[in-house]
Every structure is written in C-alpha cells, then in structure tokens.
Amino acid sequence: MTFNWALAWQYRGQLLNGLVTALEVAVVALVISVVVGLVLALGRMSRTPVRWLAALWVNVFRGVPALVSVLWVYFGWSLLLGINLTPFESGVVALVLLYGAFHAEIYRSAFEAVPRGQREAGLALGLRRSSVFFHVTLPQATKVAIPNIGSMFIGMVKDTSVFSVVGLLEVIRVTDNIESTTFQPFVLYTVAAAIYVVVAFGLDFAFRMAERTLTKPPAGALSRLLARRRHRRLEAISARAEAAPAHGGGPGPGAPLAVLAVPEGRPVLARTAHASAAGNPQPQPDQ
Amino acid sequence: MPAVRSLAGQPVGLGQEGAIAGGAVVELRGIRKRFGSLEVLRGVDLTVHAGEHVVIFGPSGSGKSTLLRTMNLLEPPDSGSLRVAGVEYGPERPPGAPSGTPLQLRRQIGMVFQHFNLFPHLSALENVALALRRVKHLDRAGAEERTAAALASVGLLRWAAHYPSQLSGGQQQRVAIARAVSLDPQVMLFDEPTSALDPELVGEVLAAMRKLASAGMTMVIVTHELNFAREVGDFNVFMEHGEIVGSGPRGFLDDCPNPRARQFIGSVL
Numbered sequence: 001m002t003f004n005w006a007l008a009w010q011y012r013g014q015l016l017n018g019l020v021t022a023l024e025v026a027v028v029a030l031v032i033s034v035v036v037g038l039v040l041a042l043g044r045m046s047r048t049p050v051r052w053l054a055a056l057w058v059n060v061f062r063g064v065p066a067l068v069s070v071l072w073v074y075f076g077w078s079l080l081l082g083i084n085l086t087p088f089e090s091g092v093v094a095l096v097l098l099y100g101a102f103h104a105e106i107y108r109s110a111f112e113a114v115p116r117g118q119r120e121a122g123l124a125l126g127l128r129r130s131s132v133f134f135h136v137t138l139p140q141a142t143k144v145a146i147p148n149i150g151s152m153f154i155g156m157v158k159d160t161s162v163f164s165v166v167g168l169l170e171v172i173r174v175t176d177n178i179e180s181t182t183f184q185p186f187v188l189y190t191v192a193a194a195i196y197v198v199v200a201f202g203l204d205f206a207f208r209m210a211e212r213t214l215t216k217p218p219a220g221a222l223s224r225l226l227a228r229r230r231h232r233r234l235e236a237i238s239a240r241a242e243a244a245p246a247h248g249g250g251p252g253p254g255a256p257l258a259v260l261a262v263p264e265g266r267p268v269l270a271r272t273a274h275a276s277a278a279g280n281p282q283p284q285p286d287q
Numbered sequence: 288m289p290a291v292r293s294l295a296g297q298p299v300g301l302g303q304e305g306a307i308a309g310g311a312v313v314e315l316r317g318i319r320k321r322f323g324s325l326e327v328l329r330g331v332d333l334t335v336h337a338g339e340h341v342v343i344f345g346p347s348g349s350g351k352s353t354l355l356r357t358m359n360l361l362e363p364p365d366s367g368s369l370r371v372a373g374v375e376y377g378p379e380r381p382p383g384a385p386s387g388t389p390l391q392l393r394r395q396i397g398m399v400f401q402h403f404n405l406f407p408h409l410s411a412l413e414n415v416a417l418a419l420r421r422v423k424h425l426d427r428a429g430a431e432e433r434t435a436a437a438l439a440s441v442g443l444l445r446w447a448a449h450y451p452s453q454l455s456g457g458q459q460q461r462v463a464i465a466r467a468v469s470l471d472p473q474v475m476l477f478d479e480p481t482s483a484l485d486p487e488l489v490g491e492v493l494a495a496m497r498k499l500a501s502a503g504m505t506m507v508i509v510t511h512e513l514n515f516a517r518e519v520g521d522f523n524v525f526m527e528h529g530e531i532v533g534s535g536p537r538g539f540l541d542d543c544p545n546p547r548a549r550q551f552i553g554s555v556l
Contacts, residue, residue, distance in 0.1 A: 120361055121404035125418040126394035126470065135417055139408045216408050216450040234412050234448035237431050238438075 004184055008191040011178050018174035019195055022160040025088060025170070029095035030153050036096055037103020044108055054104065061101040066159040070094035074166040087168035094163070095156050106148045110141035143214040150207025154200045161196075171195055312337050312474050312505050317367035317379065318357055320350075320529075327353045329529040330367070335474065335522075340506045342520035344513065346551060350529040351509045352401075355476050358507065359396045360389040371395055372473050394422060397467030401479040403459040405451040405466075411438060412447040415466045422470060437469035438462070441495050457488030461495050468499065475499065477508040513540060513555055525551065 008015070043054030061069070074090040077083040085093065114137050122132035164173035175192045179185050213223035313335040320328040327350045335341050343351045356362040358369065360376060368377035372395045374387035405414050412434050419430040438444045441461040451459050460480055467475060477496065481489045493515050500506060500519045510516055516523060523539040525532050525548035533545030543549040 115404075117400060117402055117404040118406065121398075121400060121406070123389075124359055124361060124393055124396075124398040124400075125466070126390060126422045127418060128390065128421070131421045135421070136406055140406075143408065214408070216410075217453060231448055234410055237412060237435060238444050238447035240435075 003187050004182070005187055007178065007182055007184055007187055011174075014174050014178065015171065015191065015195065018169055018171040019199070021088070021168065022157060022170040023199070025091040025095065025160050025163065025168070026153065026156045029092045029099065029156055030149075032092065033096045033099040033156075034103050034149065036100035037105075038107050040100060040104035041107035041111065044104065045111065058101040058104050061097045062105075064098060065162075066094060066098060067162040067165065069098055070163050070166055073097070087163065087166045090166055091160060091163040091168050091170075095159060098159075099152055099156055102152050103145075103149065106145050106152070107141060110144040110148075111137065113144045114140045139214075143211070146207060146211045146214060150204065150210075153207070154203050157199055157203065158196060310337060311335065311370070312372060313358055313507070314370040315354075315358070315367065316369065318354065318364045318369065318377075319366045320353055320357060320362055320364050327529050328357070328364070331526075331529075331531055333524065333531065335505060335507055337473075337505055338503050339521045340500050340508065340519045341522045341524060342516040343507065343509045343524045343526060344511065344516060344551070344555075345526035345532075349526040351526050352478050354526065355398075355478050355507060355509050358474075358476055359393050359398055361398075363389075394470075395473045396476060397470060397472035397474070398476040399460065399463050399467055399478065399480050401482050403451070403456070403463045403483070405459050405463055407451050410448050410450050411443060411454065411462045414451070414462055415469050418466065418470055433469055434465075437465040440468075440498075441465045442491075455488055456484045457491045460484065460492045464492070464495050464499070468504070474505045474507065477506065477510065479509050479511065481510065481512055511555060513552060516540060527551075 040054045040057055043050045044058070045051070064072075070090055073093045074085060074087065077085065077090075118136055118140065119132055122136040123129075127135070160168070160170050161172040163170055164176060167173065171192050175188045179188045182188070209220075209222055212218060212220040213226050215223070218224045218227040311334050313333075315331055315333045318328050318331040319326065327348075329350075331350075331354055333341070333354070343354065345351055353362055357364050358371070364377050366377075366379055368375060368379045368381070370376070371387075371392055374391065375381065375384040376387050376389075376392055380386060405411075406417070409417065412431065415434040415437050416427075416430040419425045419433055420427070423430075425433065435444060435447065438447055441464055443458060443461055443465070446454060446458060446462075451462075454462065464480075480496065481492050484492060489512070493512065496506070496508070496515075497519060506519075508516070508519075517540050520537065520540070522534065522536055524534045525543075525545060527547060533539075533543065533548040535544070540552055543552060
C-alpha cells in the first residue's frame, strides 16, 4: 500500500471549504452560546425558580454528547415539533445547547472571582445596578473567562466533526467523500487531523491576544498597538488640562480640591473650631 | 448607654464653642444590624451636621465600618432609620414618611474604601469619568474636563492614563477620593482610608483629606490615625461592641471622660 500524500493538495479546495463551514458553525454558535451562557449564569445567581431552571439546563446539557445533541435537534425537532432545520442550523443549535451550559459555568465562576468591593464601589458611586453590571462587573469577569472560553471554542470546532452524520459538509464529511473514491483513509484522516491541530493553534493564539488586550495595562506588543489610540487620547487630555491653568494645574498649595468640594452657593461655615486649624496652617506630621 | 446616645442625638458637635451653620445632613436613629447570630450594631444614634467632620474610632469588630456602611445602605439596617438630606430611609421611618431609594441616597453620599476599590480595567481618568457620565449624565468632553480638574486637585493629573496596577496605594486612594468628590456629594464617608497603605504613603492621603476638610466638606471618617482625628475631628465617637460608648467635641481624644475610650486611645498612641 502506498500513501499518496498528494491527495491533500489535490483536494485542497474541498477540504478548505469544509474547514470554512466548520468554522462558520462554530463561530455563530460561539457568539450565541456565550450570550446564552451569560444569561444562564445570571439565572443561576438569581431567585429560586429561575435558578433551578438554569441549573437544570446546565446539568442536562453538560452531559449530552455533541453527536446525540445534533441528532436530537436535526431529527427530533422535525418529528416532534415540525421544525425542519438545515444541517448548518442544527449544528449551531446543538452546540449552543451544549456550550451554553459550559459557558454558564465559566461565567459563574468568573463573576465570583470579581471582588465584592468592585460592585460596592460602583453602587457607592450611585451607579445603577445595570451600569455596575455592564461597566464594572462584566468586563472584569470577561477577562477572567476569556481563556476558558477559548478552550471551549477549540472544543466547539472539533465537535463540528460529528455533524457529518446530518450531512453537514464540514472537514470530516468532505474527507469521507474523498476517501470513498480514493481509498486512502490513513492519508486523508491524517490530513484532517492536521487541519484541526493547526486551527487549534491559531485559535489559541487569537484568544491569548484577546486576553492580553483585556489585561490593563495591555500586555504584549500587538495588544499595545490595539490600545494605542485610546492611550494617546488619555495622554492628550492630561497634557491639555495641565497646560490650562484654569484647572489649578499642579498640586501646589491651596490647589483647588476646594473648587470641587464646595460648589458656588453652598453656605460657608462659621465655627470657632476651624480657628484652631486656621491658626495651625502647617500640616501635622501624620503619626 | 442611652445617655450617650441622646447626647449624640442632639446637635452637640460644637454647641459650646461655635455654632455650625448647617443643619443635620445625616441622622441615624436606633440603627441595629445583625450578621447571623452576631449583633454588630446595637441601636446607634448619630447626627452629622453640614460641614462637620465626625471621626469614629474603636477596636476591631466594634461595628465602626458597618455603621459607616449603613449610611449609604451598603449594609441595610435591620431596624432603625436614617435621614439623609431630608429624606427618610430604613425600616423604622416616622409614620407616613416615604422611603427614598438606595440609589437616591448613594447619589448624595461619597465613599472611600480601605482597599481603594478602583476599577482595575479602567485608567485613572476613566475611573473618575465613569460615574460623571452615568450618574451626572455629562457628555464625554464635560466628564473628561471635570475628571481632569478632580485629578489635578489630588495632584495626579499626570497619571490620568495610568491603570490602578501602575499606581502606588497612596495614588490609588487619592484617585478614589477624586472619584467620589467629583460627584459633588453632600457627605463623604471614609472607611479606614489609610489602613491598607504603606506607612510612608499615609501622609499624601491624609493631605488630600485635610484639604477636603478645610474646604468645608462634611465628612465621616473611620480611622485609627488618632493624630489626624485630633486635627480634623469636630465630633469624635468611640465605639465598642456595636454601641457608641463615648463621644464628644474637639478635645475629646485628649481629655476623654470615658475610661474605656481613654484606655483605647492610650494603647493606640
């Protein structure tokens, strides 16, 4: 038996199409399942009936294999509900059901990793709960969750391989088709494996970049490049304000925290207690 | 100790030496708070007047921080009530008084935490600007202008683009002070603002607070810095076991009538 490795190049177009299909399913499912996972995570942290429903979803679908999930959606929904999904849609729904559950667990632990004081600080500033969530808690939880979501995404791409059973033309289905005419299973499945490995490497790199960009200050050259415009803007504001003496500029004596603290019209307080402070203008040594 | 509580309930702040122009900004009445089987606040009455600087001190676990946190309902009291800027909150409001919302209350009050609690994913400027935009509804330019002024007032304008992880503890706490003060609160609460700092960084934070105090800001300060308390405290409160055990005006720390408070002061200094 000779191994004809040239087949990989010969059928590159079909294999590449299969990969694109697989990635499309996985990316659409990723976006939806992260949102679903977020909602489930919040559900698990809320009041009892909601919490139970969310826990039920998580515990059921974490245990279902992708193969069973897609068969259930593709054939089951059709028979039971009359919903006829395409192989592509079935694949997306199957992944969302499973990975929504995983992302819920990832986000739940990520929210728990955000210190309680962060939420308290947001509330103490008078922010609404929704503002605290979207501007304080969620960004910090997402940074914690990103590496795990990346691992899940690699799993999602790999799980698309079982969607060949419903006829989705992804990498494995394409490989099966080529194999049935060329009779080179070792070569073709090795190529398929190599494609998954390369993609996993690429995705790992992409999620690492995302993580480094979410790190503050941004870590690494590429993420710094991405954050450069924002940083320049901040520097410009600080430079401009420093140039304008209206703001009191530097920290000189009598620099105007007073201007901030007491708006015009607030009554000036008269009290002898202040005299002692006034008579002693030099700051005391602190302890 | 009802006698002490009624004393604290009257406008005694500086009653003898000089009248405070402002009325009561914060009034706590019979505040009780329980965590499980532990009663951390056992009926506390305290009045804070406009422009007054109230210092709360006492041993660990005496309920000082919890008391401070009930003032902006981060810890809702189990019983008792509070009145802030003329609005009633809490379970035991006077009959007929409608309750304000926690949001309404917190928008009157600024708070500085022991561990700063800056938002680590936002730069110093964004930390201050966030609430100016979301609470004061300033546009981006307006919020940034006010933020720049606030950071300048604590001497940190140069650090506007830096993230909390790039700032020292003292700088972080000054940003936290600027963040709270920029919202123009009626009262500022300080929860052991220097306890988490290296000793050499304490001074810069106290300097910012001193500046705020001399600008007439109403302040309630939980602290172990008794020298600072002596300097700015118009009214001093000693707490132990969830109660106000002793309290008094300026000079209370040097000439304390309460033996337990005197013992505590002696052990700290």
